[in-house]
Amino acid sequence: MSKVNFAEKFTKFSDLWSPRVIAEMNDYQFKLVKVKGEFTWHNHNHTDEVFIVIQGCLTIKFEDYDVELNAGEMYVVPKGVKHKPCAVEECQILLVEPRGVINTGEADSELTAENDIWI
Amino acid sequence: MSKVNFAEKFTKFSDLWSPRVIAEMNDYQFKLVKVKGEFTWHNHNHTDEVFIVIQGCLTIKFEDYDVELNAGEMYVVPKGVKHKPCAVEECQILLVEPRGVINTGEADSELTAENDIWI
Numbered sequence: 001m002s003k004v005n006f007a008e009k010f011t012k013f014s015d016l017w018s019p020r021v022i023a024e025m026n027d028y029q030f031k032l033v034k035v036k037g038e039f040t041w042h043n044h045n046h047t048d049e050v051f052i053v054i055q056g057c058l059t060i061k062f063e064d065y066d067v068e069l070n071a072g073e074m075y076v077v078p079k080g081v082k083h084k085p086c087a088v089e090e091c092q093i094l095l096v097e098p099r100g101v102i103n104t105g106e107a108d109s110e111l112t113a114e115n116d117i118w119i
Numbered sequence: 120m121s122k123v124n125f126a127e128k129f130t131k132f133s134d135l136w137s138p139r140v141i142a143e144m145n146d147y148q149f150k151l152v153k154v155k156g157e158f159t160w161h162n163h164n165h166t167d168e169v170f171i172v173i174q175g176c177l178t179i180k181f182e183d184y185d186v187e188l189n190a191g192e193m194y195v196v197p198k199g200v201k202h203k204p205c206a207v208e209e210c211q212i213l214l215v216e217p218r219g220v221i222n223t224g225e226a227d228s229e230l231t232a233e234n235d236i237w238i
Contacts, residue, residue, distance in 0.1 A: 003186055003194045023195050025167040025215060028147065030193070048144040054191070067122055072173070074149070075122045076142050096144060096215065 006032065006054050010092050012119045017111050019095055019103055020119040029099050032119070036090040041082055042107035049077045049097045056091030060084070125151065125173050129211050131238045136230050138214055138222055139238040150214040151238070152222075158204045161226035168196045168216045175210030179203070
């Protein structure tokens, strides 16, 4: 493989809430995503999910509390826990999760993105 | 869990080539490590290994080529491939790999670090 430069990869797409795969490690995928506004409440019943903020500020809402992440910060959303990512301004994120995870998890949503789109 | 701030975590240790665990996702660990100088040639027979440079410049030597990574760049070393990380100046790295992976892989080395040290 070639090395991956996050900033360079982020120039290759502009649509929101549509993760792009940049690398695989074993059966896990590393994905970049741009977000702005409010996502849908959802959960992933079979896996934890890692959020690493590359640029901007992300709020992950949970039922009882919020987590605010700035660039250089990460959070692991535990398996099965309902959450809702939000961002006031556009925010650039690195996601790590097993291959095949759907962005909207168990929720039925028009925000469900196509999977396995590589850049 | 609390959110993890990489810069804050890096203030908590100073020894080189000694990964510290900062988070787990399923059976994978996220580890921070400071490196400088030359590591030992080694490989991991059972897993790929992800390097993400947070600060500084890392060279990963392979038998036939080198990969140079700066801050904001990542590389996946494939399972079984012999490699040797090196850094002229101190470099701060995020590693992602399954729980239980030994830093020196299949190599016998005085650089083998204790595993599962959380910060």
